[in-house]
Amino acid sequence: MAENPEKLACYQAQTGVVESARFVLELEFIQCLANPHYLNWLAQNKYLEDKAFLNYLKYLEYWRQPQYASYIRFPHCLAMLDLLQSEHFRQAIVSPMVTEELHSQQFFYWAHYRTNRIKEAAAAAHAAGQAKEEAADGTQQADAVAAAAAVPPTEGAHRQPDA
Structure with missing residues (x-):
């Protein structure tokens, strides 16, 4: 995305976030998934029923690649990301x-x-x-x-x- 200034401007207009900040924001978010109480909060507030949010979780799979995974301090977040792909887990974590x-x-x-x-x-x-x-x-x-x-x-x- 950084090679194409038009795409970068479009992305920034759509999200309100510059690309350099996106990495940090996504890193912080994916690590929040290591917290079971946060997952419970997401489930209780119906985020885990939102198709757009579920697509975002699928998008975050790129963090498994070694060049990104090396930045993760709480590797449980990747296990939780796996669990969140399961409908059964998304329903159970409400409890x-x-x-x-x-x-x-x-x-x-x-x-x-x-x-x-x-x-x-x-x-x-x-x-x-x-x-x-x-x-x-x-x-x-x-x-x-x-x-x-x-x-x-x-x-x-x-x-x-x-x-």
């Missing part, structure tokens, strides 16, 4: 109980996901360290056996006893 359940699940994910990944990484590193240690011990034992086999026998070591 305060569904909203609270979604909020608590989101909280538990945020509270424990990183901690669990750190614990898993530490356990994997510990297991890798043990495997490396065991491999080193096995190598040392093999080296000792090989070294013992390579030592020439001392004189008389293979002599047959006199009868």
Whole structure:
């Protein structure tokens, strides 16, 4: 759009927003979708029944592209964007109980996901360290056996006893 000044002027006249501000506004809006209480508010105020709004949500799918997704601080917003494509979810999110359940699940994910990944990484590193240690011990034992086999026998070591 930036290459064509006529389209840019038309866009600005239609929306009242300059193109440079559009990126920031859409980024802020899509991240608001990570908030279950905001989704509940949208549902209660019938935004989720408006075809134009639903088309706008489909338009926001471009935020999944890596060059845009890198700006998102709350990646749950993309999961919520998926859920909002479902008619069943749009009807269910009106319920305060569904909203609270979604909020608590989101909280538990945020509270424990990183901690669990750190614990898993530490356990994997510990297991890798043990495997490396065991491999080193096995190598040392093999080296000792090989070294013992390579030592020439001392004189008389293979002599047959006199009868």
